[in-house]
Amino acid sequence: MRVLRAAGQVLFVVILVVIAREMYLNATFAIGSAGRELSYTYLDSRAGFAIKEHIVGYSSNQPLYKAFLVGATNAMLVGAAGIVMATVLGVLIGVARLSPNWMVRKIALVYVEVFRNTPLLVQVIFWYVAVILAIPRIEDSVSVFGLAFVSNRGAALPAIRSGADFGTWSLFALAALLVAAIVWRWRTRVHERTGGPHYRWLSSLAVMAVLAAAGYVIVGDAFKVELPELIAHGYSGGLQMSPEFAGILVALVFYTAAFIGEIVRGSILAVSKGQKEAAQALGLSPGQQLRLVVLPQAMRTAIPPINNQYLNLWKNTSLAFAVGFPDLINISTTMVNQAGHALETFSLVVGTYLGTSLLISFGMNIVNRAVALRGGTA
């Protein structure tokens, strides 16, 4: 029996290897007969196409791998911003689903049922075409006290840019962080010894702010605030957000928040009733009950499924193709159209998504371990 199993496994592996080899040979043959070769060296050749938005420097004269990098970082920017915003909105929705207020409860319910049961692609296109492109044109740009502008060419917000002496200031900032941590520990100790209020958030943040501000005054040119300006048919300076970016981001946030909201609601309900009653008996206000007793415990059960939603959100950034935002899929399709090498390019895409999904899981596992029940001591 044992021999049979071993033989079966060997056979299984051999079949897999043979199939893989066959595929590789087919690919090299097909690519070879087209007069090319299977290699990644093409990534060093000139890209030759422009990309409208990039957070790493890019021009069409730069090599293809740079273009790929632009796509990856663009997608990651959407993913990171989306994860943060969807979490905030999702927790709000989850709490609203359990509000004692009937009206709030029902609004949250309708929200969840609408956004959860419609394809994300419909929502992406809806936000982009029907909402964002429908807001005032650039000529009638909405100005928020001259600090920020909104139009269908995108939004421009004031940006904070590092000044000439930013490096020196960052030393002050580091010191401020260190002192704040010491203050935090001191307040915690005091609280543990005397049982008095700890004010550790307040005091450590205040210390940090004061030190950082002092550093700013001493150093001088640490930051400057750059205000956006309205120029002909566009904005200059400031932090600019294109309509495409806004469309995919808003859609991802609203869609994912509906799922996160349901997870949060479920985990809050999974916290045993006695916990809330005990908090009530201690005289905590409803807000305190939620913040100090219920939510921290709910977080424990919520983290694994929320991790899944983060992964989904990250994978769903690929829907940016529908609005023409230069994400990984968009750029790599352009690359294949311009330079060929479909197999190599798309294998890179698969590798990148797989690697980043793994990273997110890894990060969430650390968070999960940090909040998990520790036997006895917690």
Place this chain on the structure above:
Amino acid sequence: MSGAGPKGPRLGLGLSEDVDLLRFEQQAREAEAAPGPAPATPGEWIRQNLFSGPVNALLTLASGTFVLFVAYQILSFVFVSAQWEVVQVGMRGYMIGGFPVDEAWRVWASAYLVIVLAGLSYGVSARGLRPSAGQAAVGAVVVAVAGAIVFFTAQTALVRALTAGVAPAVFAGALVGRLLGRKILKPLVVAWVLVFPAIMIVVRGFDGVPPSEWEGFFFNIIAATVGIVASFPLGLLLALGRRSELPAVRVASVGFIELFRGVPLVAWLIFSKFVVDLVLPPQMVIPDIVKAFVAMTFFSAAYVGEIVRGGLQGVPAGQYEAARALGLSTTRMMALIVLPQALRSTIPAMISHFISLFKDTSLFVAIEVTDLLAAARRSASSLQYFGRDMETLLFAGLIFWVVAFSMSRWSQRLEVRLGVGRR
């Protein structure tokens, strides 16, 4: 298959906790079902639920204003500023796209096949599976609205008659089902199994229509069905493979699952169109749409595999041991004892996954398939109806929503009926 250790070694990247979400939802519903003290009068109810304190009153006022604002916006758009002509003209395109008009009877025949079967099943189903009066009312309103839209946008009298005929067909089916009762349960199950092959024959057979011409909402339905039907057995195999005690099988299953789950479906669809041909033997020519269906099936199977694994982990070790003690072989133990229990507990997660698969069929636009959404967008870019995106998108969204929402409600009832997680 090691019976004693249902947990198995934790291989893989830990990308998988889908089942949890459903468990929470279920707990949530149970907790909500717990009856509280009922308020005596409507006035009392309003005070308790809307104005129990200053904060609450403020919330009510703010959210009430918000609701009025949104309702006003929606109603004024739907009844005043929207021009629904674009939907009326585009209706056939939305439903079947470029499917040859002369062959449209094939789609109608398939639709009626499913509708009558659904009616019969509804009539036969036990009381617990039937919706409550309130749910039925909501469902009836939704269906009536959708029906009215299709009815009024239908361009020919024949289409109008066929649309109007849906309601009597369901009703007749339900009546017959009620009369015959549970006697036809087994034939009904067989019919459901055979309905997909039957539709394939109706659509493709007798000089039928090739898959490349399946478009519109018809495509979404077919693609979702193919994905569900094909990925379920494959996912089952993957789940069993992942828990196999043969390392080679286990590693291969984990690799397959994590690879296909870790990358978005859009990427796989594009991959199937541009790359797969390169690694296949040159003499092997597969239509793009078939390759895309295979890609979707692999993607979905990875999820199904994880869901089934969750179910398998929930089967107590004692069940394995008892089956062993009875002298069952591994195959019989899995088929008769373990899988039935594991699969029942995964029904909610499975349906939820199939709903997302249905929604994801809109992604085929990435490889230039004209599904419902693509047809809707196209109709808003024609010269005559340029810029009527809001109308077309709302309509396409509504159709997707009706299907997805009713599937999720049905799954909730099924869950209650089967007592998932309570036995």
